[in-house]
Amino acid sequence: MILLNENYLKLPGSYLFSTIAKKVAAYQQEHPNEDIIRLGIGDVSRPLVPAVVEALHKASDEMGRAETFRGYGPEQGYAFLREAILKHDYLDRNIALEADEIFVSDGAKSDVANFQELFDVSCKVALQDPVYPVYLDTNVMAGRTGNFENGRFGGIVYLPCTEENGFIPDLPRERVDLVYLCSPNNPTGAAMTRSELKKWVDWAAQHNSVILYDSAYEAFITQPDVPHSIYEIPGAQKVAVEFRSFSKTAGFTGTRCAYTVVPKALQVYDRAGKPHALNALWLRRQTTKFNGVPYIVQRAAQAVFTPMGQAQIRSVIEVYQKNAQVILQALQAAGLQAFGGVNAPYIWLKTPNGIDSWTFFDRLLSKARVVGTPGVGFGACGEGYFRLTAFNTPELTQAAASRIAHLTF
Amino acid sequence: MILLNENYLKLPGSYLFSTIAKKVAAYQQEHPNEDIIRLGIGDVSRPLVPAVVEALHKASDEMGRAETFRGYGPEQGYAFLREAILKHDYLDRNIALEADEIFVSDGAKSDVANFQELFDVSCKVALQDPVYPVYLDTNVMAGRTGNFENGRFGGIVYLPCTEENGFIPDLPRERVDLVYLCSPNNPTGAAMTRSELKKWVDWAAQHNSVILYDSAYEAFITQPDVPHSIYEIPGAQKVAVEFRSFSKTAGFTGTRCAYTVVPKALQVYDRAGKPHALNALWLRRQTTKFNGVPYIVQRAAQAVFTPMGQAQIRSVIEVYQKNAQVILQALQAAGLQAFGGVNAPYIWLKTPNGIDSWTFFDRLLSKARVVGTPGVGFGACGEGYFRLTAFNTPELTQAAASRIAHLTF
Structure with missing residues (x-):
């Protein structure tokens, strides 16, 4: 009888992104006319550069x-x-x-x-x-x-x-x-x-x-x-x-x-x-x-x-860096405390009034139609934090920022 | 003190292809005007098909x-x-x-x-x-x-x-x-x-x-x-x-x-x-x-x-299959016993007169300027055998076959 590597059985299910997807789908179904902006993704949005x-x-x-x-x-x-x-x-x-x-x-x-x-x-x-x-x-x-x-x-x-x-x-x-x-x-x-x-x-x-x-x-x-x-x-x-x-x-x-x-x-x-x-x-x-x-x-x-390649990728990275600044400013305007975004495409915000990561997820989705990632999904010390990313397009990032800047939580 | 995975230390050095390369280089240096044909490679020679x-x-x-x-x-x-x-x-x-x-x-x-x-x-x-x-x-x-x-x-x-x-x-x-x-x-x-x-x-x-x-x-x-x-x-x-x-x-x-x-x-x-x-x-x-x-x-x-892709790759595979037949026929002409080559791009020949794999390698190189792979390099039961592959070009495979067909070992 062939035995499996039982260490695999110690792994809990990886439900972070599937739970997010389910919550977003449910919200979308209830509010079919609302446009949701995703600032949760860790993936880039700009195409490969010409070089x-x-x-x-x-x-x-x-x-x-x-x-x-x-x-x-x-x-x-x-x-x-x-x-x-x-x-x-x-x-x-x-x-x-x-x-x-x-x-x-x-x-x-x-x-x-x-x-x-x-x-x-x-x-x-x-x-x-x-x-x-x-x-x-x-x-x-x-x-x-x-x-x-x-x-x-x-x-x-x-x-x-x-x-x-x-x-x-x-x-x-x-x-x-x-x-x-x-x-x-x-x-x-x-x-x-x-x-x-x-x-x-x-x-x-x-x-x-x-x-x-x-x-x-x-x-x-x-x-x-x-x-x-x-x-x-x-x-x-x-x-x-x-x-x-x-x-x-x-x-x-x-x-x-x-x-x-x-x-x-x-x-x-x-x-x-x-x-x-x-x-x-x-x-x-x-x-x-x-x-x-x-x-x-x-x-x-x-x-x-190549010099051409370097120039082209720099201008793409600058797009994302500017997105990060746009998000940081919006969070500041909303009175939220935020970290990161200066040397990284990730913004790590502290949830207001000690609310937990998932509650903040729900509020951000319902109040701003913006999707991010609950910090607790990255470990126990991520509880009370929330991740936004700078990888969406400038247009959608700006639109999300405008919604966030006027929020009260 | 960080410990390595000691199982890695059990692995003997992998010298098969480096030993072959050294032997070929030495032979080439002694005989700079002789052209060596490689029937040892397990890599393809034909380009990607147009589709x-x-x-x-x-x-x-x-x-x-x-x-x-x-x-x-x-x-x-x-x-x-x-x-x-x-x-x-x-x-x-x-x-x-x-x-x-x-x-x-x-x-x-x-x-x-x-x-x-x-x-x-x-x-x-x-x-x-x-x-x-x-x-x-x-x-x-x-x-x-x-x-x-x-x-x-x-x-x-x-x-x-x-x-x-x-x-x-x-x-x-x-x-x-x-x-x-x-x-x-x-x-x-x-x-x-x-x-x-x-x-x-x-x-x-x-x-x-x-x-x-x-x-x-x-x-x-x-x-x-x-x-x-x-x-x-x-x-x-x-x-x-x-x-x-x-x-x-x-x-x-x-x-x-x-x-x-x-x-x-x-x-x-x-x-x-x-x-x-x-x-x-x-x-x-x-x-x-x-x-x-x-x-x-x-x-x-x-x-x-796609139908086009299938037709194109079939014609490439047929080139290699024909190469295999060319090699098999040459080995037969030389009085050598050979296996494989019918359902595979590999020909597995039995060395004549019980000589070992490496001796056969040396003889094939010096007598025919053809390089193959000693069977013992694939395990103890490969001793007394030798691998030739059908992946070279038709021209070079035919040239190698012509040299082999007239050999006596």
Whole structure:
């Protein structure tokens, strides 16, 4: 009799977005003539920029001719893309890395989900609360947690991110081997400064721990004291893996390309205390379980780094950044306290008068016909908060803002 | 101190293709004027067909316009592609499945690699020998084996595929929970007939075991008694997962699209003996750890199922099938015994006079300037065999055949 991986049974159902969908559908049915605006989505709305579309066409033609056709490529990505990433995102920022420390993949989600495979099942994991659910769920599946009780999993070290600490987690007081840090953060929009991040790098170095640093929203950073890469912090190459993505940077959510940096200086240990390079382990994982990103998509990603591509994606990001400002101003006008939105496409608002996240959801829907995401859906510490995103069109974002600005809750 | 997953340390280095590359480079350096022909590659040589290239262009344009842009799609694949697969590969063959039993992915390699995650670490795994290394390596990484000693991993049930059993594995005599069957087979080119496959389906049903059926080379089947899907066998939906790919069918090795069928009738068990649908577990795995295949690639895959697409890919497959016949005839002319090549793009030849695989490699290289793959690289039972592939161009395949046909070993 074949046994399943029982860790899967510990996962509670994932009802956040289906519950939202049901509530919206019910409201729409009762109010068929009202137009609902969605500021809950984590997906982009602007199309691929012309430089990227042109690269897709060119590469598609190459794939149709025998002399330029490409079959299997390197699992870690073509050199042309790894070199472009290296130059633009690291060397030009005075970060000394090499191309074989960069692994191209089909998504930051896949990479942050799969990366935990490289560590022992006994590793103690710390997560921000609220948190992007993938970090948690994949460690549950791998057996690194106890059961789910009272809204939390046994065995996980939760790092509360609240108004009191500015949504930047404090260092853990107990042993932690592996910590997931997301900055700029989804869902809170908070971004760690150089000095805040340095504390974590120093902590990891002191405890031989590893930081999995999710930097998917790096392109939205505006403030100079927020680092664009964890490797701007001295010593980070010995303790941190960095996840980056073209999804929000260049509208690749439906085109799928990302990359993960695993510095060769980063060592992990066997039970005898012998060090091993994490880079070699990830290379082995990827070459065994992955077959690379489509050639055409890698050419599209390369086009993001051309001067034309950069100019085009910057103007798209500026659209979203302006949306964030529009939302922030509307919330302020409505007398609501809001965070994020400056270095991130996410606005994290505090619900008024201590009402809970779902009640606020219902009120925002009925009073403004605007849909957002209840903060409690991202973890216990998200209760009393609510997420809005800057990814809708400028027109609809402005329309939603106008409705919100005049509300009283 | 962070501990690594020590199972990774059990994996021996993967030197097969690097050793081949080194030997070829050394030979080329000594004989700079000789042209070497590669019949060792498992990659296709023909470009994408026009119907597919056209679909890529059309979808790329859609991605560049706001009104037709697509962001995140369903992790399991768009309905248009799942429906096309369902109709063409299953309903039209009188196999009753539903679209939500089909999961689109970036590769059969990824899926066969990841699928073992759903099972308990204690599961007993059986593998054909010789074998595609991914099945073995991913179970080693997951901790389902002992150490590597004398060329074999402890804990694995090896199923010898030899001339004696026509390269079709015998049923195991001991407990096995999970068996990987690849038919048409890489590397032997052997394909299981309906009656042979029925034995395995019946065995799995009797023991509550699961068959992971890798059918990546299905498009090369020519003989009527070889099923195109394991679901042609009654009862298979209760015991088998089927992996299919566009890689060899439509030249997608660098474009990346595949699909896995997990019937809702297939149940696995928890330790209390309670059944759970494997389909729901794989859905949970994919929605948590994967973000879907690029929209443009799914449109390209859909184009494979149009009448034009089908006609075009058939003519490409026929090129490879003819190559296989050319190679088989040359081997026969040289007095060598060869298998496969009829329902598969792989030819599995028996080395003459009992010489070992690597000696044959050296002789074929020096006598014919043809490169192939030593059978022992696929497992202990591959010793004394050698793999040639039909994926090179007709011109080079014919040239290699002419050289081989006149050889004496």
